[in-house]
Amino acid sequence: MTRPSDPQAMTPSKPGRTRTAPPQLPDDFWTRPRMRTYLLFDATGIVYLLVGLIALRVAWALADGAPAWDALLQSFASPGYVLFHILALISAIFVGVRFFRLFPKAQPAQIGPVKPPPPAVLHALLYAAWGGITLVLLAVFGGIWP
Amino acid sequence: MKALLLRFEPIIWVLFGAGIMVGTLLLPGYLLTVTLGAPLGLLPDGALSFERAHMIFSNPLGRLVLLAIIALPLWKGAHHTRALAVDTLGHHSDALIGSLLYAIAAIGSLLGIVAVLAI
Amino acid sequence: MADSGELRKRTFVVTRFDPDKDQVPKTQSYEVPCRPEWKVLDALNYIKDEIDPTLSHRWSCRMAVCGSCGMNVNGEPKLTCKTSLAEYGDTVEVAPLANFPIIRDLVIEMDGFMEKFKAVKPWVIVAKEKAAEEGTYRQSPAQLAAFKQFSMCINCMLCYAACPVVAKEPDFLGPAAIALGHRYNMDSRDEGAPERNEIFRGEGTVFSCSYANECSEVCPKHVDPAAAINQSKLLAVIDWATSFVVKREK
Numbered sequence: 001m002t003r004p005s006d007p008q009a010m011t012p013s014k015p016g017r018t019r020t021a022p023p024q025l026p027d028d029f030w031t032r033p034r035m036r037t038y039l040l041f042d043a044t045g046i047v048y049l050l051v052g053l054i055a056l057r058v059a060w061a062l063a064d065g066a067p068a069w070d071a072l073l074q075s076f077a078s079p080g081y082v083l084f085h086i087l088a089l090i091s092a093i094f095v096g097v098r099f100f101r102l103f104p105k106a107q108p109a110q111i112g113p114v115k116p117p118p119p120a121v122l123h124a125l126l127y128a129a130w131g132g133i134t135l136v137l138l139a140v141f142g143g144i145w146p
Numbered sequence: 147m148k149a150l151l152l153r154f155e156p157i158i159w160v161l162f163g164a165g166i167m168v169g170t171l172l173l174p175g176y177l178l179t180v181t182l183g184a185p186l187g188l189l190p191d192g193a194l195s196f197e198r199a200h201m202i203f204s205n206p207l208g209r210l211v212l213l214a215i216i217a218l219p220l221w222k223g224a225h226h227t228r229a230l231a232v233d234t235l236g237h238h239s240d241a242l243i244g245s246l247l248y249a250i251a252a253i254g255s256l257l258g259i260v261a262v263l264a265i
Numbered sequence: 266m267a268d269s270g271e272l273r274k275r276t277f278v279v280t281r282f283d284p285d286k287d288q289v290p291k292t293q294s295y296e297v298p299c300r301p302e303w304k305v306l307d308a309l310n311y312i313k314d315e316i317d318p319t320l321s322h323r324w325s326c327r328m329a330v331c332g333s334c335g336m337n338v339n340g341e342p343k344l345t346c347k348t349s350l351a352e353y354g355d356t357v358e359v360a361p362l363a364n365f366p367i368i369r370d371l372v373i374e375m376d377g378f379m380e381k382f383k384a385v386k387p388w389v390i391v392a393k394e395k396a397a398e399e400g401t402y403r404q405s406p407a408q409l410a411a412f413k414q415f416s417m418c419i420n421c422m423l424c425y426a427a428c429p430v431v432a433k434e435p436d437f438l439g440p441a442a443i444a445l446g447h448r449y450n451m452d453s454r455d456e457g458a459p460e461r462n463e464i465f466r467g468e469g470t471v472f473s474c475s476y477a478n479e480c481s482e483v484c485p486k487h488v489d490p491a492a493a494i495n496q497s498k499l500l501a502v503i504d505w506a507t508s509f510v511v512k513r514e515k
Contacts, residue, residue: 001292002360006236008435010425012363012376019284020366020374025432026340029363030233035429038477040231045226048169049177051177052254058180059212059261062203066196073194076185080217085181089158095222095237099166102476106495109411109451111503130171137211140202142183143193155472156505159498229475237434 001027041098042093051088100126147241149153151248158225158248165222168214176215200265209262216258272298275350277308279320280360282367282483290367293317305338305345305359321461322371329485332421335362336371342384342426342483363426379439380421385446385464408453415448415493417486419434424490430451430473438469440480440490447493450500462497462504 005023029035061072075081103126104119116122140146151158171260184194192198202208224247282290297308306324313320320428322345324334329347336345337360339353350357354479365373395402425431431439438446446465450458465471474494481491492497 001358002290005364005432006435009432009438010374010377011435012374012380014376016368016374018368019231020368021282021284021287021290023344023364023366023432024290025363026337026360028340029429029432032340034479034482035477036470038429038475038479039230042230042233042475044209044227045223045230047223047229048165048219049223049227049250051173052216052218052223052251052258053218054181055212055216055320056258056261057177059216059258059265060202062200063261063264069196069199073185074183080155082182085177089174089182090178090324092170092177095166096170098202099170099428102491102495105489105492106476108496108500130174133171134175134178137172141175141179141189141194143190143198152466152468152470155466155470157501159472160502228473232433232473233429233475237436240434 003029005029037098041095044095047088047091048095051082096130100130147245151241151244154248158221161218161251162225163220165218165220165225169218169222172211172215173219201251203262209265210229212265213258213262217255217262220254221248224248224251270301271301273306274326274355275299275353276314276325276356278356278358279309279312279371280367281320281370282494283319283369290361296418299350301351302310303349303350305336305343305350305357306334306490308350308357310358311346320371321369330419332419335421335423335426336360336364339396342423344423347485362422364428364431365422365425374433375422378420378439379427379440381442381469382445385438385442385459387442387445387454388451389449389452390460391454392456401424402454404453411453412448412451415451415488415490417509418444418448418488418490419486421485423483423485427479427483429477429479430475433471435469436470437473438465438471440494440514442469443471443497444488444490445473447497447500450497458500459504459508465501466495466505471501474498 005025007022009023011023025065030039044141057072076085100123104116104122107116107122109115117125179189180194183189187242203212228244228247232240235243274296277295278292279291279295281287281293287352295312297311299308306327309320309322313322322334322336324346325331326333326345334345335342337343338345338348341356342362345359359371361373363370365375365377368374418441420441422441423458428440430437445464446461450456450461471494475494476491478491481489484490
């Protein structure tokens with residue numbers, strides 16, 4: 001029915017007059033739908049770490065020359081890499097959607113003279129930037145322009 | 147180690163914030179082309195041949211974009227993996243795990259700078 | 266009293282813990298004939314009044330303003346005076362608020378919360394008090410709007426029961442405390458932001474928050490502590506950066 005929280009959770013610095021039972025969590029605390037989504041969100045951290053390290057290989061291959069570059073692209077065509085990069089794409093979209101949803105309320109009402117735009121405007125700007133940057137990268141990396 | 151982490155926390159958070167924002171904005175375009183489109187032959191001929199790829203990424207803006215794609219996801223990744231570690235393993239190993247993860251992000255970022263300058 | 270409809274028998278599985286008798290908390294089941302309009306608190310009071318007077322639970326206002334009656338109902342932190350039984354089936358589990366040490370039955374130890382609360386200096390801090398002759402502080406509606414939402418907290422601690430970081434990081438200041446500190450940081454009368462931001466970057470660090478947003482999901486007063494915490498992170502960073510440039514009085 002329950003599982004333990006950290007034994008020191010919410011414990012005062014001085015003990016009370018009677019013995020207390022340790023803090024506890026409901027058994028399904030980590031498996032409830034909202035919590036599962038949040039844990040998945042944190043787990044994309046592992047995917048992002050790997051994406052960054054693999055992108056390092058891309059830079060090194062470009063620095064090493066044409067044979068290294070061709071070999072790298074060939075290795076990226078293997079099932080393992082393809083599946084990982086599809087997972088990375090899904091993760092990036094999942095992260096983007098959740099992050100953009102939570103972004104507006106994380107902006108203070110005012111910093112000095114600066115006030116953020118209303119949430120609806122922020123959402124529009126974020127998604128416009130996402131779409132715009134993606135299209136530009138697709139065009140440039142995709143061979144359309146220049 | 148915990149005190150050291152606390153001291154650097156603001157700057158780590160800024161790098162994480164940049165990572166989640168800029169990293170997420172850049173990743174779909176990069177993943178669809180460089181990591182999936184080109185290897186699977188889905189792009190027009192020569193789109194990411196070595197000559198063209200080198201032309202794009204030896205351009206100063208190209209170097210910057212590639213550095214952003216290397217470094218920024220590393221900081222987002224390190225920070226969120228650390229949070230996942232606290233959620234699952236508790237806080238006792240947090241100082242060690244956090245330091246290790248941020249060290250990976252820092253070293254990866256430095257190597258990224260060296261790598262993009264070498265293109 | 267008018268007949269309010271058919272009574273429905275529900276089973277309440279309630280956590281019991283007597284520190285003089287029990288090693289660990291256990292549960293005890295009670296059959297309660299529930300009126301259709303009842304809240305969870307009504308059932309608990311029925312248990313205490315009619316079935317088992319040894320049951321201990323906190324409650325007061327019955328109208329969701331005092332913050333006393335927070336408990337975990339079917340695993341979710343709720344104000345029991347505000348939670349209708351119509352949301353539940355034949356069995357309802359009532360446990361003490363998660364993440365707090367348990368004093369007895371459904372009563373938790375609050376002192377840990379009070380310490381975090383006091384740590385953020387939740388009062389208007391001014392270098393020099395205004396003299397009475399100078400008149401009152403004036404605030405525009407916009408200045409009030411910058412912090413008003415965060416002043417609505419009733420200290421019910423549901424947010425602490427919902428937070429995955431509170432569950433794992435004992436030093437974390439927690440949602441309500443940070444939201445209250447932020448309320449004062451955003452108050453135009455207050456000059457204490459540098460002091461509070463140092464506390465926000467200290468051992469209880471606001472940066473431990475991983476933006477699960479659970480605190481805001483469970484808050485019965487729509488304070489949105491997650492918004493306060495994440496606004497605080499940005500302001501704490503700006504404060505940290507400017508502290509290198511601008512000399513501060515200690």
